[in-house]
Amino acid sequence: MKDLYIVSYKPDGEGAPYFFDSKWAPDLPAFHFPSESPVESTLSTRYHVTADTPRITADWLPDHFLASKRFLGICEQFVCSYISRAVDIDLQGAACGEAYFFFVPSERINAMNPEKSVFTLDENPKIDGSKSISPVYERIDKLEVSDDVESHLFYFNEIAEVACSTEFRDECIRKSISGLSFKMIDEHYQYAPWDDF
Template structure:
């Protein structure tokens, strides 16, 4: 059975968690929590001005950026993604040493084995109106025991339950072999607890 890891931005190593950016032309609006973006809404290439002195990480999921080397590794895992060339300018019109692309993972699935796991759904009373959540997957207030499904074949994907990117152990091993920069890996094991609000929600 595959092992899985939740992906987040690594702290340290000058990894920028967030930074001001300006895209030319502007990126289309989309909310990946609800659905993948429509690839037809995007331009064939972009320019981006980043309020940074330097940029050397290989992937920042929150900013939809990845190095060409990281994307090539993802292609080896047959990851379904949207990639678009982007020319980046840093402070003082400096250029990063790496080649970057707009990068949005389109592979997505439910990972939670609901029959074996222990969890609590968010109460309807604290959700947005029903008309606004018709296409959304269930929201989880807590997952105290997360058992992954055994039939998930993706090695990098957006996890519907966690609302985050998740990867397999073989993807993580390839990432580490390449000495890429930017990601922190948290294993989904018997000690893993998902509590986005820090406690149980009530209406």
């Protein structure tokens, strides 16, 4: 089994804010990232973002579709599939000193080996899966990754998370990419999104 990591935003209340409002000009096209990527032709060539926060230093803010030039450099290094556009950011009236981009990973993979995994299919999906031909899982108690996964950064369809390879994670750590945490998908990992409801 190839080692994969779930990539998550790790706020610190400073350069990686817990929450902030932002306004995009022009507006971003509507898209539901868990089920689709934006259509590139609907995106502007450049955006202006007004962010209600005093500071941003995190290299990837997935909830805001923002990534730094340094993070995109690692994506380039590993030939990852993604969609990006240049962004100018104003932070509470002051220009952000760093280069940021609209960013979404665009590769979507069914990366689970169903023969070696233990799971329960969701017979009554709560999320509209009409745009996806993939089955919806109520829970996955044992997740075995398919041997043929070669991508370094992608949307892992079965668990609705962005995942990366060990090499990608190691390079992010080596280059001190900030604002991210990495959780290994190992024998203890379980996907149980409805357990808290």
